[in-house]
Amino acid sequence: FAYHCFCTKDELEAQRQSQMTQGFAPKYSGKCRHLSASEAAAQLKANRDSVIRFRVPETHVSFTDMIRKKITFDMGLVGDIAVAKTEREPFYNLAAVIDDEEMKITHVIRGEDHLANTPKQIVLQRALGFTEPVYAHLPLIFDSDRSKMSKRHSATAVVEYRKEGYLSQALLNFMALLGWHSESDKEIFSREELIEAFDLGRVQKSGAVFNAEKLDWVNSQYIRQLSNVELARELIAGGFAPERTENHEITKVAGLVKERMKKLSDFKTLAAFSFELADYPTKLLIWKETASERIRENLRSAITVVASIKTTSFTKDQLQAALQPLGEERGRGEVFWPIRVAVSGNEASPGPFEIMEALGKDESLRRLELAIAKLGENH
RNA sequence: GCCGCUUUCGUCUAGUGGCCGAGGACGCUGCCCUCUCACGGCGGAAACACGGGUUCGAUUCCCGUAGGCGGCACCA
Numbered sequence: 464f465a466y467h468c469f470c471t472k473d474e475l476e477a478q479r480q481s482q483m484t485q486g487f488a489p490k491y492s493g494k495c496r497h498l499s500a501s502e503a504a505a506q507l508k509a510n511r512d513s514v515i516r517f518r519v520p521e522t523h524v525s526f527t528d529m530i531r532k533k534i535t536f537d538m539g540l541v542g543d544i545a546v547a548k549t550e551r552e553p554f555y556n557l558a559a560v561i562d563d564e565e566m567k568i569t570h571v572i573r574g575e576d577h578l579a580n581t582p583k584q585i586v587l588q589r590a591l592g593f594t595e596p597v598y599a600h601l602p603l604i605f606d607s608d609r610s611k612m613s614k615r616h617s618a619t620a621v622v623e624y625r626k627e628g629y630l631s632q633a634l635l636n637f638m639a640l641l642g643w644h645s646e647s648d649k650e651i652f653s654r655e656e657l658i659e660a661f662d663l664g665r666v667q668k669s670g671a672v673f674n675a676e677k678l679d680w681v682n683s684q685y686i687r688q689l690s691n692v693e694l695a696r697e698l699i700a701g702g703f704a705p706e707r708t709e710n711h712e713i714t715k716v717a718g719l720v721k722e723r724m725k726k727l728s729d730f731k732t733l734a735a736f737s738f739e740l741a742d743y744p745t746k747l748l749i750w751k752e753t754a755s756e757r758i759r760e761n762l763r764s765a766i767t768v769v770a771s772i773k774t775t776s777f778t779k780d781q782l783q784a785a786l787q788p789l790g791e792e793r794g795r796g797e798v799f800w801p802i803r804v805a806v807s808g809n810e811a812s813p814g815p816f817e818i819m820e821a822l823g824k825d826e827s828l829r830r831l832e833l834a835i836a837k838l839g840e841n842h
Numbered sequence: 843g844c845c846g847c848u849u850u851c852g853u854c855u856a857g858u859g860g861c862c863g864a865g866g867a868c869g870c871u872g873c874c875c876u877c878u879c880a881c882g883g884c885g886g887a888a889a890c891a892c893g894g895g896u897u898c899g900a901u902u903c904c905c906g907u908a909g910g911c912g913g914c915a916c917c918a
Binding site: 468470471472475476479482483484485486487488489490512513514515516528531534535536537540541544545547548554555556558559574575576577578579580600602603605607609610611637640641642643644646648650667668669670671672673674676677678679680681687720722723724733750790794795796797798799800801802803804807809810811812813814815 | 846847848856865869910912917
C-alpha cells in the first residue's frame with residue numbers, strides 16, 4: 464500500500480515547476496515506488512530523509528456530496544500522496560481518516576476548500592477497510608471584496624462581533640442565512656426552529672458574500688424580541704451599560720431605546736441623555752420659526768401641568784393625557800418639541816412622555832426649568 | 843498551467859419545463875403615521891452571464907464560452 468520515498472524537497476519542487484510549465488497537472492513521479500525492500504532498508508539505515516507515500520490507484524473516484532450530488536476525480540492526476548513522515552507521525556489526510564473511523568463519524572460537514580482532499584481520504588479509507596462517511600461540502604463565505612474569509616480571520620471575527628454587541632443567537636441566525644433559505648421564506652428563527660427547518664439539501668452551492676447590513680438588521684430583530692430585563696442583562700454582561708448604575712435603571716432605559724438599537728454598543732450613545740443631560744445649543748429648543756418667547760411660555764405651562772401630576776402616577780400615559788390639551792391648543796410641534804429637547808438634550812430621541820417617565824418627576828422638572836433658564840439667557 | 847466547484851436584483855436568496863410580464867429579505871427610495879429619530883403600514887427602482895442546442899415551450903435540461911471561487915505540500 465505504501466512505501467518510503469527519499470526524494471528531496473528540491474527535486475520535488477523542480478519537478479512540479481516543470482510539469483506546470485508544460486501544462487501538466489503537478490504530481491509525484493513515482494520515482495521511489497519501485498525501490499526494493501532492501502534498498503529502502505539501506506537508505507533508512509543511512510538516515511536518509513524520507514516520507515511515507517501511499518500508492519494511489521490510477522482510477523476514477525466518485526462520491527456523493529449531500530449538497531453537490533455526484534463528484535468524480537481522476538486519481539491518475541493526483542499521484543502517490545505523502546501520508547506520514549514516519550510510522551508514528553501521520554499527516555493530515557491519514558490522521559483525519561483514522562480519527563473519523565475511530566470516532567465512528569457518519570457525516571463529514573466541512574468547507575468547500577476540502578473538496579479536493581475528499582477523494583484522497585476515500586482512497587485511504589478503502590485501502591484500510593474503513594467505512595465511508597457521508598460528505599457535505601459547504602460553500603465558502605467571502606468578504607465584500609469576494610475573497611475568501613480566512614479561518615484565522617473569521618475565528619477572531621466572531622469574538623469581535625460579540626464585543627461589538629451582536630447577540631450570539633443573531634449571529635447564528637445570520638450565518639444560517641448565508642447560503643441557506645427556508646422553504647417558508649421565514650428569516651428569523653429561534654434555535655429550535657432553526658434546527659427544525661435547516662436542511663443541508665437546500666444549501667446553496669456557491670459562496671456567499673458576508674453582508675454586514677443584514678447582520679445589523681437580524682441583530683436588531685433579536686434585540687427587539689428581548690424583554691427589557693433580558694436586554695438589560697445582556698447590556699450589563701457585555702459591558703455596554705454605564706457602570707455604577709442600578710439594574711432597574713438600565714432596564715427602564717433599555718426599554719426606551721430598544722427599538723432604536725442595531726447592536727448592544729448603540730446603547731451607550733442612544734441612552735446617554737437619560738443618565739446625564741449633556742449641554743445642548745439653546746436654539747435647538749426652538750420649533751421651526753416659533754418665537755423663543757412663545758417657546759418659553761409653552762414650557763412654563765408644561766411645567767405647571769407636569770408638576771400637578773402625582774409622583775405615584777408619573778407614567779407616560781398620564782403625562783400624555785395631561786399634556787395633550789396643551790399641545791392641541793398651542794400646536795403640537797410648538798409644545799412637544801421643546802419639551803422633548805429639554806428632557807433629552809438631543810435633536811433625535813424617544814418621545815417626551817416616555818423619557819419623563821423614565822427620568823421621574825424631579826429630574827424631568829429640573830430639566831424643563833433648565834431649558835427655560837437657557838432661553839432666558841438670550842434676553 | 844492542471845483539476846474541481848460555481849454563475850437569478852448591489853447583497854443573501856425562491857424557483858427543479860408552461861403558475862415567471864421572475865417571488866421574498868437586507869440595503870436604497872416615495873408616501874402615510876408623527877413633536878424628532880426609530881418602529882410600523884402602503885408603494886417604487888433593481889436580476890435569470892453569454893452563445894448554441896433539446897422542446898410546441900426554457901430561469902429551469904444538454905454542450906460550449908466567459909467570469910468567480912477553491913484545490914494542486916514532507917501544512918492542516
